[in-house]
Amino acid sequence: METSSFSFTALYTGETWVANGLSVPELRTPGGELMYRALAPMEWAGKALFGTNLRHMLVERHVAIDRLLIGMIEDMPGAQVLEIACGLSARGCRFSRQFPDLRYVEADLPQMAAMKVGALSRVPGLSSNHAVVALDILAEEGPASLATVLASTFDASRPVVVISEGLMNYFPLPVVSTVWRRMAKDLRRFPAGAYLSETYCPPGRRLFRAATTLGAAGLRLVSRSSAGILFKTPEAAARHLEDCGFDTTEIARIDKVAPLAILTARLAPAA
Ligand SMILES: C[S@@+](CC[C@H](N)C(=O)[O-])C[C@H]1O[C@@H](n2cnc3c(N)ncnc32)[C@H](O)[C@@H]1O
Numbered sequence: 001m002e003t004s005s006f007s008f009t010a011l012y013t014g015e016t017w018v019a020n021g022l023s024v025p026e027l028r029t030p031g032g033e034l035m036y037r038a039l040a041p042m043e044w045a046g047k048a049l050f051g052t053n054l055r056h057m058l059v060e061r062h063v064a065i066d067r068l069l070i071g072m073i074e075d076m077p078g079a080q081v082l083e084i085a086c087g088l089s090a091r092g093c094r095f096s097r098q099f100p101d102l103r104y105v106e107a108d109l110p111q112m113a114a115m116k117v118g119a120l121s122r123v124p125g126l127s128s129n130h131a132v133v134a135l136d137i138l139a140e141e142g143p144a145s146l147a148t149v150l151a152s153t154f155d156a157s158r159p160v161v162v163i164s165e166g167l168m169n170y171f172p173l174p175v176v177s178t179v180w181r182r183m184a185k186d187l188r189r190f191p192a193g194a195y196l197s198e199t200y201c202p203p204g205r206r207l208f209r210a211a212t213t214l215g216a217a218g219l220r221l222v223s224r225s226s227a228g229i230l231f232k233t234p235e236a237a238a239r240h241l242e243d244c245g246f247d248t249t250e251i252a253r254i255d256k257v258a259p260l261a262i263l264t265a266r267l268a269p270a271a
Contacts, residue, residue, distance in 0.1 A: 014088025107135035184245030
């Protein structure tokens with residue numbers, strides 16, 4: 001399955017994070033700036049009609065994952081972090097500054113990973129514990145597979161937290177299930193493992209629901225993906241993660257952005 005067609009959406013998110021103080025100017029791109037300007041009327045209309053918009057959701061999502069990740073780093077001594085489909089996220093830079101001993105590896109498809117390496121080379125004072133690698137989450141084996149990246153970039157005697165933000169809803173459910181099953185299995189090689197991701201549910205208000213359905217159709221078209229809502233409720237998403245091999249799950253609802261919740265899935269520490 002060829003999935004590089006949805007890499008460009010990371011540019012818009014990247015620009016949104018810079019505009020909201022969650023990123024660094026070195027991670028801006030001309031494409032992101034252009035999209036940010038072009039979509040301003042749509043964002044304005046969303047805010048006026050529904051009290052929220054895509055930019056707001058992207059910021060809330062990022063901040064909520066940051067908050068949960070801080071809790072995990074504090075709860076899991078020696079935790080290491082793998083941010084898959086990192087796009088232009090500056091979380092690796094921010095967390096490596098805040099936690100100088102933290103091993104933080106960002107990963108994306110080879111082309112996006114190369115772009116990220118180039119952008120980060122302009123950021124002063126990066127930690128030597130912070131790296132960017134190529135990873136294709138759909139690869140069953142080989143150098144870009146999750147199993148190989150986990151084995152080659154992390155200390156097997158310490159816990160690992162995997163993050164995926166803004167990725168899984170681009171895939172159809174059977175693909176998501178395969179990825180989650182493989183992830184749960186691969187993370188079992190570490191003394192403890194956890195996974196942070198988001199899920200979207202259909203909004204309650206009819207007009208808002210119609211707008212998000214239209215937005216998802218547009219995204220499917222431009223990203224040539226099956227982008228959409230995978231689960232009707234966060235509980236259904238959490239149950240599915242457990243069916244795929246995770247031991248426990250928790251749901252953090254993002255109150256200000258009703259259709260979004262962040263899921264934490266954990267594997268029980270090895271006995
Ligand atoms: C919507 S962007 C999200 C990027 C970033 N996490 C964010 O929130 O802006 C989707 C990202 O997934 C990456 N991606 C697409 N297919 C992938 C795959 N098979 N394995 C890993 N990453 C992939 C893209 O390159 C892109 O960076």
